[in-house]
Amino acid sequence: MKVYLYEANALKDYVSRFFAQLQVPMEEAKIAADVLVSANLRGIDSHGVIRLHGYYAGRLRDGRIDPISKLTLVKETPFNLLFDGGNGLGPVIAYWAMKRCIEKASQTGLSMVGVKNSNHFGIAAYYGMMALPHGMIGVSLTNSRPLMVPTYAANAIMGTNPICLTAPANDEFPFVLDMATSVVSLGKVQYHQKKGEPIPQGWGVDGKGDLTTDPIDVLKGGGVLPLGGDDLHSGYKGYGLSMMVDLLCGVLSGAAFGMEVGHIHEAKPSNVGHFFAAFKIENFIPLNEFKSRMDKFIQNLKNAEKARVRERIYIPGEKEFEMEQERTQKGVPLLEDTVESLSKTGAEVGVKFDITCLSSEEYKEA
Amino acid sequence: MKVYLYEANALKDYVSRFFAQLQVPMEEAKIAADVLVSANLRGIDSHGVIRLHGYYAGRLRDGRIDPISKLTLVKETPFNLLFDGGNGLGPVIAYWAMKRCIEKASQTGLSMVGVKNSNHFGIAAYYGMMALPHGMIGVSLTNSRPLMVPTYAANAIMGTNPICLTAPANDEFPFVLDMATSVVSLGKVQYHQKKGEPIPQGWGVDGKGDLTTDPIDVLKGGGVLPLGGDDLHSGYKGYGLSMMVDLLCGVLSGAAFGMEVGHIHEAKPSNVGHFFAAFKIENFIPLNEFKSRMDKFIQNLKNAEKARVRERIYIPGEKEFEMEQERTQKGVPLLEDTVESLSKTGAEVGVKFDITCLSSEEYKEA
Numbered sequence: 001m002k003v004y005l006y007e008a009n010a011l012k013d014y015v016s017r018f019f020a021q022l023q024v025p026m027e028e029a030k031i032a033a034d035v036l037v038s039a040n041l042r043g044i045d046s047h048g049v050i051r052l053h054g055y056y057a058g059r060l061r062d063g064r065i066d067p068i069s070k071l072t073l074v075k076e077t078p079f080n081l082l083f084d085g086g087n088g089l090g091p092v093i094a095y096w097a098m099k100r101c102i103e104k105a106s107q108t109g110l111s112m113v114g115v116k117n118s119n120h121f122g123i124a125a126y127y128g129m130m131a132l133p134h135g136m137i138g139v140s141l142t143n144s145r146p147l148m149v150p151t152y153a154a155n156a157i158m159g160t161n162p163i164c165l166t167a168p169a170n171d172e173f174p175f176v177l178d179m180a181t182s183v184v185s186l187g188k189v190q191y192h193q194k195k196g197e198p199i200p201q202g203w204g205v206d207g208k209g210d211l212t213t214d215p216i217d218v219l220k221g222g223g224v225l226p227l228g229g230d231d232l233h234s235g236y237k238g239y240g241l242s243m244m245v246d247l248l249c250g251v252l253s254g255a256a257f258g259m260e261v262g263h264i265h266e267a268k269p270s271n272v273g274h275f276f277a278a279f280k281i282e283n284f285i286p287l288n289e290f291k292s293r294m295d296k297f298i299q300n301l302k303n304a305e306k307a308r309v310r311e312r313i314y315i316p317g318e319k320e321f322e323m324e325q326e327r328t329q330k331g332v333p334l335l336e337d338t339v340e341s342l343s344k345t346g347a348e349v350g351v352k353f354d355i356t357c358l359s360s361e362e363y364k365e366a
Numbered sequence: 367m368k369v370y371l372y373e374a375n376a377l378k379d380y381v382s383r384f385f386a387q388l389q390v391p392m393e394e395a396k397i398a399a400d401v402l403v404s405a406n407l408r409g410i411d412s413h414g415v416i417r418l419h420g421y422y423a424g425r426l427r428d429g430r431i432d433p434i435s436k437l438t439l440v441k442e443t444p445f446n447l448l449f450d451g452g453n454g455l456g457p458v459i460a461y462w463a464m465k466r467c468i469e470k471a472s473q474t475g476l477s478m479v480g481v482k483n484s485n486h487f488g489i490a491a492y493y494g495m496m497a498l499p500h501g502m503i504g505v506s507l508t509n510s511r512p513l514m515v516p517t518y519a520a521n522a523i524m525g526t527n528p529i530c531l532t533a534p535a536n537d538e539f540p541f542v543l544d545m546a547t548s549v550v551s552l553g554k555v556q557y558h559q560k561k562g563e564p565i566p567q568g569w570g571v572d573g574k575g576d577l578t579t580d581p582i583d584v585l586k587g588g589g590v591l592p593l594g595g596d597d598l599h600s601g602y603k604g605y606g607l608s609m610m611v612d613l614l615c616g617v618l619s620g621a622a623f624g625m626e627v628g629h630i631h632e633a634k635p636s637n638v639g640h641f642f643a644a645f646k647i648e649n650f651i652p653l654n655e656f657k658s659r660m661d662k663f664i665q666n667l668k669n670a671e672k673a674r675v676r677e678r679i680y681i682p683g684e685k686e687f688e689m690e691q692e693r694t695q696k697g698v699p700l701l702e703d704t705v706e707s708l709s710k711t712g713a714e715v716g717v718k719f720d721i722t723c724l725s726s727e728e729y730k731e732a
Binding site for chain 1: 605
C-alpha cells in the first residue's frame with residue numbers, strides 16, 4: 001500500500017473548508033480542523049482526518065450533530081463551570097470549554113469544568129496542552145461509547161475513557177500523558193484482523209468474557225480489556241480508571257455514562273461528557289523551579305540504564321513531539337485508502353480533495 | 367499456618383499504645399493506629415499492622431522519623447496549601463493535610479494540597495474517603511520509593527505511586543479506587559517466591575529488563591512492571607500514570623521524586639511527597655442527583671451480563687467495604703508470623719502484645 005504526504009497547513013485548510021461546507025461557521029471549522037490534523041501531526045492517525053467522515057461529516061449531514069456549536073453555561077461557581085454542549089461539534093465544544101477553564105484559572109489559580117451533551121472530541125492531549133503556555137498543569141478527560149469489557153463482564157459496556165494530564169518542562173519536552181484506559185484501541189484489533197493475524201493474549205475477550213487471540217471474536221460481540229488485561233494482570237485497575245473518568249465526565253456533568261453513551265452510528269445524540277481542569281503551578285512552587293525539577297525528573301529517567309536491546313527510555317508525549325517536528329517538515333502521511341475515503345467524502349459533500357501531494361512512498365510498518 | 371483473629375478496636379488500642387511508647391503523642395498515635403488497622407479491616411493486610419516494625423517503629427526508634435509530627439505551612443493561596451511534613455509520621459501528616467484540604471474545600475468549594483518531607487502514609491484510600499461525608503470527591507496520591515521498572519528501563523527507578531479517587535453513592539457503597547500504578551505489588555512477587563512458584567509472565571523483569579517468571583530475578587536487581595506489563599500490553603501507560611502521580615506529589619511539592627525517594631532502610635529521611643484534592647459535587651450538580659446517578663452507574667455495571675464462570679462484577683472499593691463489615695464483626699485475622707513479629711517488636715519497644723485473641727483457624731488461601 002502507498003502513503004501520500006501532505007503539508008499540514010494545506011490539510012488544515014482543506015478540513016476547514018470541508019466543515020464550513022457542512023454549515024459549520026468558518027472560525028469553528030478551523031478549530032475542528034486544527035484538532036484533527038494535530039492528531040495526524042502527533043502520529044495519532046486513528047484520531048486524525050481518517051475520522052472526518054465517520055465521526056463528524058456523516059453525523060453533521062444527517063443532523064445528528066448540530067453544525068452551529070453553542071456552549072451554554074449551566075452553572076458557575078468561583079472555580080467551576082458546567083456547560084451544555086448542545087450536541088455541537090466535539091472538538092469545538094471542548095476547545096471552548098478548556099479556553100474558559102484556563103481563563104478562570106488565570107484569575108483564580110485553579111478551575112474545573114464539566115461539559116455534557118457533547119460529541120467525540122478527538123485527542124484529549126489537544127486540550128490538556130492548551131494549559132502549558134500558561135504555566136499550568138492541564139487535565140482533559142472524556143467518556144466514550146462502550147468499547148471495553150469490565151473485569152468479569154461478558155460485553156463491552158464501558159468506554160475507553162482516556163486520561164490526559166500535561167505539565168511543562170524547561171529543556172525537555174512537556175510531559176503529555178494521553179492514554180485510553182483500555183489495553184489497546186479497537187483499531188489495533190481491527191489492524192490484526194485485516195492482516196489475518198492473531199492478537200496477543202490479554203488484549204480482548206469474546207462475547208462470553210473468555211480470553212481470546214482471535215480478533216474476530218473481539219470485534220463480534222466481545223471487546224477490548226481494560227489496561228492490565230485479565231484479572232491476573234490487574235485489569236480491574238484499568239476498569240477502575242475507566243470508571244473514574246466516567247464518573248467525572250458523565251455522572252458529574254449530567255451527560256450519559258457507561259453503556260448509555262451514544263454510539264456514533266446511532267440516531268440519538270451521543271451525549272458525551274468531558275471534564276477539564278487547569279491550575280497554576282505557582283500556587284505551589286515557582287514555575288521556573290518546577291520546570292527545572294521536571295527536567296531533572298525526565299533526565300534521570302532518560303539517563304537510567306536501558307533494558308537489553310533498548311536504546312531509549314521514553315517520556316509520555318516525547319514520541320509525539322518528535323513526530324510533530326518530523327511531520328511538520330516532511331508532511332503528514334496518509335494511507336492510500338484514507339486518501340480514497342477523503343476523495344469520496346469530499347465529492348459527496350462538494351469540497352473536492354484536491355490539495356497538493358508533496359510526495360508518495362511505499363507504506364512501511366512502524 | 368494458623369490465623370489469629372483480634373477485635374479491631376483492641377488492635378487499634380494496642381497500636382496506639384505502641385506508638386505512644388515511641389514518643390508519639392497519644393492523639394497522633396491514635397490517628398496512625400486507625401490508619402493501619404483500617405487497612406487490615408479493608409483487607410489490605412500488606413499495608414496494615416504487619417508494617418508496624420519495618421515502616422514505622424524501626425525508623426522512629428533510631429530517629430529516622432520524628433515522633434513529634436509537625437505540619438508546617440509553606441504556602442497558601444485561596445485554594446491551595448503546601449505543607450512541609452517535617453519528616454513526621456506519614457499517616458499523621460497525611461491525615462492532617464487532608465483534613466485541612468477538606469476544611470478549605472468546605473469554604474471555597476475546591477482545594478488542592480501538596481505535602482513534602484513526609485513518610486509512607488499507609489493506604490491512600492483512608493484519606494480519599496475522608497472527603498465522602500462532606501459531599502465531596504476526594505483525591506489522594508503519594509509517591510513511593512523506587513520499586514517499578516519503567517518501560518525499556520533495566521532497573522526499578524520509579525515508585526508504585528498509587529492513585530486514589532473517591533465518590534459517594536446513595537444505596538451502593540461509595541466508589542473508592544485505590545490502586546498502585548504497577549501491575550502488582552512486590553509483596554505478591556515475594557509471596558510466589560516463598561511458595562516456590564513462578565510468577566505470571568508480565569509481572570516483572572530481571573536486572574537486564576528482560577521479562578521473567580522467576581520471582582527471584584524480580585526481587586534481586588529487577589522489579590515489577592508498570593500496570594499493563596510489557597510494551598505489547600501497553601505497560602507504558604502504567605509508567606505514564608506513575609510519572610503523573612510523582613510529578614504531582616514529588617516535583618510539584620518540593621519533595622523527592624523518582625529514584626530519589628528514600629528507601630525505608632536508608633539512613634536519610636525518605637522525603638515522600640503527597641497530593642490531596644477535594645471538591646464539592648454541588649459545584650456541578652445537586653449532591654442527591656449525583657448520588658442517584660452513581661447508584662445507576664454502579665447498578666448498570668453490576669446487573670450486566672457476567673463472563674462465563676463469574677458470578678459478580680465488582681466496583682472499586684466494594685470488596686473492601688464488605689471485608690470491613692465482616693472483619694468488624696468477626697475480627698481482624700493476623701497470620702501466625704505477623705503475630706510473632708508483633709510480639710517480638712512489642713517486647714523490644716516495651717508494650718507487650720497481649721491483647722485477647724478472639725479465635726484461631728487454619729490459614730486458607732484467598
